[in-house]
Amino acid sequence: MKxxxxxxxxxxxxxxxxxxTLLNKGLKLQVVDLPKANSPSRLAAGLYSPFTxxxxxxxxxxxxxxxxxxxxxxxxxxxxxxxxxxxxPAYRPFLSIQDYNExxxxxxxxxxxxxxxxxxNHEHYRPWIINPFGGIEYKHSGYVDTVAxxxxxxxMLLENNCLSTSxxxxxxxxxxxxxxxxxxxxxxxLVFCEGSQALKNPFFPNIPIVPNKGEILTxxxxxxxxxxxxxxxxFLVQKQPGIFHAxxxxxxxxxxxxxxxxxxxxxxxxxxxxxxxxxxxxxxxxGVRPASKDRRPLMGYLNEHxxxxxxxxxxxxxxxxxxxxxxxxxxxxxxEKDLPEEVDIRRFYLN
Numbered sequence: 110m111k112x113x114x115x116x117x118x119x120x121x122x123x124x125x126x127x128x129x130t131l132l133n134k135g136l137k138l139q140v141v142d143l144p145k146a147n148s149p150s151r152l153a154a155g156l157y158s159p160f161t162x163x164x165x166x167x168x169x170x171x172x173x174x175x176x177x178x179x180x181x182x183x184x185x186x187x188x189x190x191x192x193x194x195x196x197x198p199a200y201r202p203f204l205s206i207q208d209y210n211e212x213x214x215x216x217x218x219x220x221x222x223x224x225x226x227x228x229x230n231h232e233h234y235r236p237w238i239i240n241p242f243g244g245i246e247y248k249h250s251g252y253v254d255t256v257a258x259x260x261x262x263x264x265m266l267l268e269n270n271c272l273s274t275s276x277x278x279x280x281x282x283x284x285x286x287x288x289x290x291x292x293x294x295x296x297x298x299l300v301f302c303e304g305s306q307a308l309k310n311p312f313f314p315n316i317p318i319v320p321n322k323g324e325i326l327t328x329x330x331x332x333x334x335x336x337x338x339x340x341x342x343x344f345l346v347q348k349q350p351g352i353f354h355a356x357x358x359x360x361x362x363x364x365x366x367x368x369x370x371x372x373x374x375x376x377x378x379x380x381x382x383x384x385x386x387x388x389x390x391x392x393x394x395x396g397v398r399p400a401s402k403d404r405r406p407l408m409g410y411l412n413e414h415x416x417x418x419x420x421x422x423x424x425x426x427x428x429x430x431x432x433x434x435x436x437x438x439x440x441x442x443x444x445e446k447d448l449p450e451e452v453d454i455r456r457f458y459l460n
Contacts (some may be wrong), residue, residue, distance in 0.1 A: 149396030
């Protein structure tokens with residue numbers, strides 16, 4: 110019987126990142142992936158930013174996560190010979206004196222100097238962006254071309270004979286004293302990286318995943334000179350000259366995963382508050398993100414299944430969270446280091 114360290118089920122952003130992390134550490138692994146044309150990981154804009162929310166607060170664990178993610182993606186670019194990381198400033202305009210006062214009175218400016226441009230050139234953004242009261246400019250922000258990143262991961266896994274497109278059925282998993290048996294192989298650990306499909310996973314009953322549907326627009330904006338990311342209610346990011354992604358919506362109740370025109374209207378209503386140039390809608394896409402109930406990753410195992418792990422619940426921040434937490438999960442797999450309580454899935458089952 111063949112023996113491996115890890116079997117990973119699913120290869121969205123979470124599964125791909127964990128697989129490359131473990132591969133780089135020399136582990137022997139297999140990844141089961143059933144490619145889907147409408148995979149939310151492939152549709153994602155891939156943005157990362159050290160600030161979040163309507164009140165512009167610093168992202169959870171920003172000081173640890175953001176330097177790590179840039180190092181991780183640069184390393185994968187180097188060893189795969191692929192380019193997919195785009196480090197770009199992000200500009201958030203103030204549309205009212207209230208916006209300005211909320212930011213200056215929040216204390217975030219003093220506590221977040223590492224992530225902020227000290228003297229942003231507001232005139233640089235005019236007349237393209239409406240910013241009558243200036244704005245703030247983030248550093249250590251940008252986006253990952255998720256299609257190129259996932260393709261690079263596929264290439265690396267194929268080169269190392271790690272990738273399978275075999276059909277996976279949970280009922281084929283057999284837990285033994287020595288590990289997890291699936292097919293003709295034995296694995297020390299099996300890690301489920303199934304996104305919102307984890308709601309059907311019988312090993313994690315009542316899993317606290319809340320699917321979140323989001324739409325993204327593709328726009329044509331001719332002769333638009335700004336290459337920075339603009340974010341205020343909605344984001345705008347250039348993917349290639351004249352072609353931009355804008356988004357996104359957050360829909361917690363939905364009947365299907367197809368894009369809806371009301372999503373396009375919602376995004377454009379937000380853009381029109383600060384975008385000062387005409388644009389043309391080219392496309393509208395939708396994907397379902399796997400958020401967790403407390404907006405923290407879901408990692409680790411349940412006591413009755415110590416060899417069956419999960420890596421999920423990254424929600425809208427998969428690109429920024431995946432590298433750091435894949436590294437932490439690798440420490441558990443290799444060294445049996447305990448996971449932090451705030452991400453350990455048992456937090457939902459022990460109370």
